[in-house]
Structure formats: C-alpha cells, structure tokens
C-alpha cells in the first residue's frame with residue numbers, strides 16, 4: 001500500500017519505460033550505487049550500463065517500470081523475461097544462476113527508489129505492478145538478487161520477506177561480493 005505522503009505529493013505516475021526515462025534513471029541508479037566498504041545500502045558496485053545498453057533492455061519491455069512525480073524519475077524497477085536474459089551479452093553470476101532455474105520466469109534486476117521517497121511504499125508497489133503484468137502473461141516464477149555480504153541489504157531483504165520471496169541460494173561473484181537469490185511462485 002502506498003503511503004499517503006507520496007499520494008498527496010500526487011502526480012505520481014508508474015508506467016513502462018520510454019526513451020526519455022533512460023538518462024534520468026541512470027542518474028538515479030548512480031545516486032543509489034555504493035561501494036562494498038559503504039555503510040549505506042544500495043546497488044553494490046553495480047556496473048552502470050551506457051544509455052544505449054539500458055535503452056535496448058528497457059524500452060518496450062513490459063516488465064520494467066519507472067515511477068515519476070511531476071515528470072521527475074523517483075523510482076524504477078528493471079526486470080526481464082527469460083528469453084531476454086538468455087540474450088544478455090555478459091550475464092553476471094546472478095543472471096547465470098537464475099538461468100538455471102525453471103522457466104518461464106521473470107528476473108527482477110534493479111529496484112531503486114530515490115532516497116527522499118524511500119519507505120513510503122513505492123518499492124513494494126513497483127513489485128506489485130510487476131507481479132500483475134506477470135500474471136497477465138501467465139509467468140509464475142519470479143527471481144531477484146540481493147546483496148548479502150560484506151553488507152546485508154536489510155531494506156531489500158526485509159522487502160523480500162514482506163513480498164513472500166524465499167531465499168533460494170547464495171552466489172559469490174568474481175570480486176567476492178555475495179548475493180542472495182530470492183524466488184517466488186506466483187500462482
């Protein structure tokens with residue numbers, strides 16, 4: 001449920017990506033990216049794609065969403081169907097592990113909410129929108145990766161629990177970062 005402060009802020013729109021969203025969402029993703037030594041939670045050393053790379057992945061993708069207030073991007077969720085994950089040029093360790101799972105699935109890659117808008121229900125709402133579109137498309141399996149070490153992403157792990165996503169396994173990337181892979185069977 002969205003908290004009243006975002007609703008009162010009104011003009012909140014949640015929709016699929018358009019080309020104009022790519023640059024602001026990249027800037028938002030950059031602002032939420034942290035180093036492994038940070039005490040802040042966020043996208044841990046997640047390599048930022050170029051505008052072209054992100055546009056190719058999200059524009060026209062029914063599983064990816066951007067949230068705006070007065071046309072300012074304040075949140076986003078990038079997610080991909082298994083056919084799209086299979087076409088990733090350089091799948092990371094999370095995508096590789098998810099590709100081993102049952103299909104058809106959706107892989108929720110990045111969920112980000114601008115810091116002033118956090119803890120008002122938007123992250124949960126973006127996931128609910130994704131699940132609704134998955135249901136329309138009869139896709140039952142949802143997967144997601146969350147940082148576990150060196151710093152456990154408590155906001156994201158707690159959100160996983162609230163969404164009934166279960167920890168399936170952990171993976172360690174080539175640089176030593178550990179991620180939990182969470183999954184949910186929708187139907």
Ligand SMILES: CC(C)(COP(=O)(O)OP(=O)(O)OC[C@H]1O[C@@H](n2cnc3c(N)ncnc32)[C@H](O)[C@@H]1OP(=O)(O)O)[C@@H](O)C(=O)NCCC(=O)NCCS
Nearest residue numbers: 042111112113118119120121122123124155156158159162
């Ligand atoms: C993780 C993130 C997307 C959550 O988005 P959000 O809009 O702030 O989350 P919501 O307000 O929808 O919270 C939903 C639930 O998640 C959990 N949660 C969210 N933030 C939390 C926090 N700081 N501490 C503990 N639990 C938290 C709670 O269960 C919350 O429900 P509640 O408020 O009823 O207790 C946001 O903190 C964020 O953008 N972080 C930086 C980027 C990142 O780390 N993304 C996740 C990795 S993919």
